[in-house]
Amino acid sequence: MAKQQQTSSYSSGGNIIPTPEEAATFQPQVVAEGGWEKCWEDGVTPWDQGRATPLILHLLDSSSLPLGRTLVPGCGGGHDVIAMANPERFVVGLDISEKALKKANETYGSAPNAKYFAFVKEDVFTWRPDELFDLIFDYVFFCAIELELRPAWAKSMYELLKPDGELITLMYPITDHVGGAPYKVSVSAYVRRCVGSLGFKAVSIEENPDSIPTRKGKEMLARWKKIN
Numbered sequence: 051m052a053k054q055q056q057t058s059s060y061s062s063g064g065n066i067i068p069t070p071e072e073a074a075t076f077q078p079q080v081v082a083e084g085g086w087e088k089c090w091e092d093g094v095t096p097w098d099q100g101r102a103t104p105l106i107l108h109l110l111d112s113s114s115l116p117l118g119r120t121l122v123p124g125c126g127g128g129h130d131v132i133a134m135a136n137p138e139r140f141v142v143g144l145d146i147s148e149k150a151l152k153k154a155n156e157t158y159g160s161a162p163n164a165k166y167f168a169f170v171k172e173d174v175f176t177w178r179p180d181e182l183f184d185l186i187f188d189y190v191f192f193c194a195i196e197l198e199l200r201p202a203w204a205k206s207m208y209e210l211l212k213p214d215g216e217l218i219t220l221m222y223p224i225t226d227h228v229g230g231a232p233y234k235v236s237v238s239a240y241v242r243r244c245v246g247s248l249g250f251k252a253v254s255i256e257e258n259p260d261s262i263p264t265r266k267g268k269e270m271l272a273r274w275k276k277i278n
């Protein structure tokens with residue numbers, strides 16, 4: 051099935067990026083069979099752009115990405131982790147898949163900025179480090195978890211951020227497809243989770259200006275502040 055998608059899909063950095071609707075026809079089966087580890091082992095990673103998210107590069111170029119201790123939950127191949135890491139922004143890439151982190155380390159472990167990031171194998175829902183984060187960037191993680199875990203996701207984001215910290219959510223996929231992962235998302239689902247039930251304030255919500263072609267019109271960017 052994955053192969054069949056290749057004709058209609060967008061290729062980035064050598065990777066084939068199917069639409070979320072296409073991915074939802076083959077990815078859930080692999081997740082159900084052996085969890086995320088199996089996806090990585092079998093190379094069924096249809097979300098992986100093989101490079102940093104264009105929005106992150108845009109925020110870096112325009113100096114609109116906060117500095118400080120940063121977390122990427124469900125970091126996968128680690129492309130956004132290395133893109134953001136610098137002497138003023140230490141980035142932790144968290145993932146439960148050993149294989150994903152092995153791959154990320156093989157790809158980026160000897161990068162010139164390697165001392166400014168770390169890949170950590172932990173579960174977002176239970177990991178509580180001593181030091182909290184100034185910034186969390188979530189992309190293709192919220193849509194990857196089971197729907198009943200969404201309240202726990204919001205709680206984790208809240209508990210992992212410092213007071214006044216910022217949560218950036220690139221909300222994807224805003225579609226009406228059935229099933230997942232990836233599960234469909236909506237701005238109101240995030241508002242319910244972040245603002246409604248916890249101490250977050252929405253600072254801005256806008257269309258992602260830097261979507262890749264297969265995600266265009268299906269993504270919104272929201273920036274949230276932890277206010278209490």
Ligand SMILES: C[S@@+](CC[C@H](N)C(=O)[O-])C[C@H]1O[C@@H](n2cnc3c(N)ncnc32)[C@H](O)[C@@H]1O
Pocket residue numbers: 086087097098099123124125126127144145146147150172173174175189190191194
């Ligand atoms: C769909 S992938 C997205 C990866 C990356 N954010 C990207 O956009 O390329 C979701 C990732 O979340 C990881 N993951 C799933 N559940 C997790 C959990 N509870 N804690 C940490 N990572 C998790 C999976 O192993 C997988 O690498």
